Amino acid sequence: MTRRHTTRSSVPRTAVRVLLGAAMTWAGISHLTVAREEFRAQVPEFVPLDPDVTVLASGVAEISLGAALVLLVRRQATVGWVAAVFFTAxxxxxxxxxMHHRDGFGLDTDTKRFVRLLFQPVLIAVALWATNALRSRR
Incomplete structure (x- = not known):
């Protein structure tokens, strides 16, 4: 029989993983409903799909990833890597x-839009940390 032990670091990781999953699920739902127009501002021109289709597809992906972060505890490291790739993509x-000076989500100045760029690496790091994905690679 294998013993499961809880370390102090697992409680904060679990809390952050569940919060990140809930936030991603909410963001995904908002892709499909109340914030579709806002998310269209983020679709790059080089994406070959209609911006609305891109927003809907990314919303479904975000809902799926958010739910997986919350529910797939035994696969959390894998889900963490997938979330990190999603945030990178x-x-x-x-x-x-x-670059195209598009307003959305209150980002109505170039400075605000630039500062927003700094948060994406943080999301990637949080996804990897909260799922213990980096440790699982060792």
Whole structure:
């Protein structure tokens, strides 16, 4: 029989993982409902799909990832890597919003849009830390 032990570091990681998952799920739902127009501002021009289709597809992906972060405890490291890749994949949208001066989510100045760019690496790091994904690679 294998013993499961809880360390002090697992409680904060679990809390952050669940909060990140809930936030992603909420953001994904808002892609499909109340914030569709706002999310269209982040779709880069090089994406070959209609911006609305891109927003809907990314919303479904975000809901799925958010739910997986909360529910797939035994696969959390894998989900953490997938979330990190997702946050990396959507980063060009944030860059496009800044470069093309598109308003959305209260980001109505170039300075605000630029500062927003600094948060994407933080999301990537949080996804990896909260799921213990980096340790699982060792």
């Amino acid at each position: 959507i980063f060009p949208g944030n860059i496009a919003q800044w």
